[in-house]
Amino acid sequence: MNTLRTIAVGYDGSSGSEAAVRWSLTLANATHSTVIVLHAIGLLEHLYTAYPRDVTPPAIVAMAKELAFDEQRLHWHVDDGDACSVLLRAGSSPLDADLLVVGSRGRGQRTGMLLGSTTLEVAEHTLTPLVIVPSRFEED
Amino acid sequence: MVLVVNQAYDDSGHEDSGHPERPERVSAVRAGIDDLHLGSDLIVVPDRVVTREELTRVHDSGYLEELAAYCYEGGGDLDQDTYATFSSWPVAKQAAGAGLAVIEELHRRGDGVGFVVTRPPGHHALRDRAMGFCLLNNIAVAAAALRSLGERVLIVDWDVHHGNGTQEIFWNDAEVLYVSTHQWPLFPGSGAASEVGGRLAIDRTVNIPLSPGATGDILRQAFDDIAAPVIDSFSPTWVLVSAGFDAHRADPMGDLHLTSNDFAAVASSVANFVPRPGRLAMFLEGGYDLDALRSSVHATLRSVLGEAVATEQSSRGEPRGDYVTRVQRDRLAAIEALYSSHDEEST
Numbered sequence: 352m353n354t355l356r357t358i359a360v361g362y363d364g365s366s367g368s369e370a371a372v373r374w375s376l377t378l379a380n381a382t383h384s385t386v387i388v389l390h391a392i393g394l395l396e397h398l399y400t401a402y403p404r405d406v407t408p409p410a411i412v413a414m415a416k417e418l419a420f421d422e423q424r425l426h427w428h429v430d431d432g433d434a435c436s437v438l439l440r441a442g443s444s445p446l447d448a449d450l451l452v453v454g455s456r457g458r459g460q461r462t463g464m465l466l467g468s469t470t471l472e473v474a475e476h477t478l479t480p481l482v483i484v485p486s487r488f489e490e491d
Numbered sequence: 492m493v494l495v496v497n498q499a500y501d502d503s504g505h506e507d508s509g510h511p512e513r514p515e516r517v518s519a520v521r522a523g524i525d526d527l528h529l530g531s532d533l534i535v536v537p538d539r540v541v542t543r544e545e546l547t548r549v550h551d552s553g554y555l556e557e558l559a560a561y562c563y564e565g566g567g568d569l570d571q572d573t574y575a576t577f578s579s580w581p582v583a584k585q586a587a588g589a590g591l592a593v594i595e596e597l598h599r600r601g602d603g604v605g606f607v608v609t610r611p612p613g614h615h616a617l618r619d620r621a622m623g624f625c626l627l628n629n630i631a632v633a634a635a636a637l638r639s640l641g642e643r644v645l646i647v648d649w650d651v652h653h654g655n656g657t658q659e660i661f662w663n664d665a666e667v668l669y670v671s672t673h674q675w676p677l678f679p680g681s682g683a684a685s686e687v688g689g690r691l692a693i694d695r696t697v698n699i700p701l702s703p704g705a706t707g708d709i710l711r712q713a714f715d716d717i718a719a720p721v722i723d724s725f726s727p728t729w730v731l732v733s734a735g736f737d738a739h740r741a742d743p744m745g746d747l748h749l750t751s752n753d754f755a756a757v758a759s760s761v762a763n764f765v766p767r768p769g770r771l772a773m774f775l776e777g778g779y780d781l782d783a784l785r786s787s788v789h790a791t792l793r794s795v796l797g798e799a800v801a802t803e804q805s806s807r808g809e810p811r812g813d814y815v816t817r818v819q820r821d822r823l824a825a826i827e828a829l830y831s832s833h834d835e836e837s838t
């Protein structure tokens with residue numbers, strides 16, 4: 352396998368996605384990788400701006416500071432689409448992520464069923480290695 | 492000419508409080524049809540149950556089973572945009588069956604124009620996944636049914652969003668031509684001009700992305716210059732339209748600046764490609780501003796029924812230079828690249 356250059360991690364503001372970002376930053380500190388934090392703008396988000404395209408959310412900036420992560424290697428990327436499609440696209444050009452990272456449960460998701468779980472949908476379709484971070488990672 | 496529409500079915504169970512994809516949309520569309528005062532020229536066809544075989548032409552059977560079970564257990568959010576309720580599975584099947592009923596009636600008459608008033612909409616629904624408010628891809632179910640009868644089907648999609656589900660389903664099918672005009676960038680993120688179809692169906696997908704703020708004159712020029720020659724050489728035997736009205740300037744879900752008259756004008760261009768009467772059916776997709784939806788449906792149907800339209804003015808924008816030329820250049824480059832990679836593989 353090639354070196355781990357780019358890690359793409361999904362972020363929707365949920366505690367599960369925060370755990371995934373934290374895990375990604377920790378790994379990237381050890382492997383000197385770049386981290387792209389991805390946010391999907393769905394249909395409904397066109398009606399309001401939850402996350403501006405050019406401003407990294409303060410929660411992520413704070414997490415990077417806390418983990419002493421080099422901010423030059425941290426990128427905020429907002430893409431149009433549903434979360435599953437946006438994550439899957441990150442594995443190909445132009446982002447070319449070597450690893451996808453998601454939380455075990457995002458916003459409003461039900462447990463135990465493929466439908467309604469972005470995580471399981473991504474797992475089923477991805478051609479890029481995928482890590483699923485349990486929500487409890489944040490508490491450790 | 493007669494207008495053939497499906498009978499209203501009970502879609503009230505597919506609703507999520509505060510969600511813009513709501514039952515009132517159908518009432519607005521029905522009001523737009525009533526405004527035509529068609530009398531006996533309005534034909535209402537009864538419900539028709541969609542069969543499993545008709546659905547599995549375009550959807551994975553595993554997905555259908557999961558969706559049915561998910562609804563039966565009470566439903567919930569399928570993604571950040573898309574909901575399902577206990578009633579959504581039967582309502583979605585009604586929507587898919589309604590299109591088939593309208594097409595069968597048109598076929599039987601050999602005359603008329605069809606309008607399928609359905610919700611939930613369908614054009615974002617993928618083979619194995621719900622998204623973008625869509626559960627089953629209604630227009631794809633209808634196109635696949637026609638395809639199974641040996642027809643060559645043109646699908647024009649003028650919803651403000653790219654119909655990624657329809658494009659994916661027919662990506663490698665040379666007997667279906669998919670033409671989409673849509674805002675870009677915007678959800679779902681697909682629909683670049685360079686997406687021109689798979690290796691078995693090169694140039695059977697035509698994407699015309701439009702910048703935010705684009706007006707009707709640009710849309711019509713792009714359709715006439717880019718899509719019309721491709722449609723001409725394809726020679727469809729049936730024409731279906733994903734008629735979303737969220738590209739209207741009053742709609743909150745997009746940033747295009749069309750008026751109801753612009754929909755009428757593009758509908759008139761599309762109608763030119765209908766090979767004979769009774770071969771045009773339109774399917775409701777998006778459209779979330781109820782007044783704009785009502786007036787746009789009204790203007791569109793007046794236009795395809797051959798009546799003059801004078802509701803809103805057509806929209807005109809700033810000259811955009813060579814915008815249409817650039818879209819065409821990206822398309823042709825992608826087509827050329829596909830053909831040359833094909834040639835390299837076969838030598």
Ligand SMILES: [Zn+2]
Nearest residue numbers: 650652737777
């Ligand atoms: Zn739409």
